[in-house]
Amino acid sequence: MFRSLIAVGVLALAAVPSLLLAGAKKAPNVAVQFVLQADQRDGTPFVRPIQWQGRVVYVSKISVVTEHDFTGLFPYRAADGSFAAAFRLNDPGRLALQTISVAKRGGRMYAIVNGRVVTPIAIDRIVSDGIISIPLGLTELEIRGLGDRIPVMPEAKKAGGL
Numbered sequence: 001m002f003r004s005l006i007a008v009g010v011l012a013l014a015a016v017p018s019l020l021l022a023g024a025k026k027a028p029n030v031a032v033q034f035v036l037q038a039d040q041r042d043g044t045p046f047v048r049p050i051q052w053q054g055r056v057v058y059v060s061k062i063s064v065v066t067e068h069d070f071t072g073l074f075p076y077r078a079a080d081g082s083f084a085a086a087f088r089l090n091d092p093g094r095l096a097l098q099t100i101s102v103a104k105r106g107g108r109m110y111a112i113v114n115g116r117v118v119t120p121i122a123i124d125r126i127v128s129d130g131i132i133s134i135p136l137g138l139t140e141l142e143i144r145g146l147g148d149r150i151p152v153m154p155e156a157k158k159a160g161g162l
Contacts (some may be wrong), residue, residue: 031066032067036109037109073085087150
């Protein structure tokens, strides 16, 4: 019995490297959040500092929308060579974006991907179509990770997207 336990253990250990390699090929989960720029005095428990281009910017701890609100993905190549993406939002996400685009017009949001500040986004118009974009700064691995969980919009496939 002892020998059979050792044999099972050896087989299990032999399988570990192949399991690790199989896991390495899969694109990682990608967390995306859009947060509003805030004033440091807006309420310390609800505001946090982030670094953007060598300076400290304060943002809300509460996201406007996250990847959980995405129902469609339109990835494309940005002008700077990085990747970009437009996201179609579900009804709660669309309503949140529309409300913020009215209430905070003239303000700014920041796109944060896996804890990394990607880009600021000006709130310069009312957004009622339920589409929000990250215009640059995404990596191919991040796009693939999003594409594994969010349906790629048919328009993206026609345009040569993922």
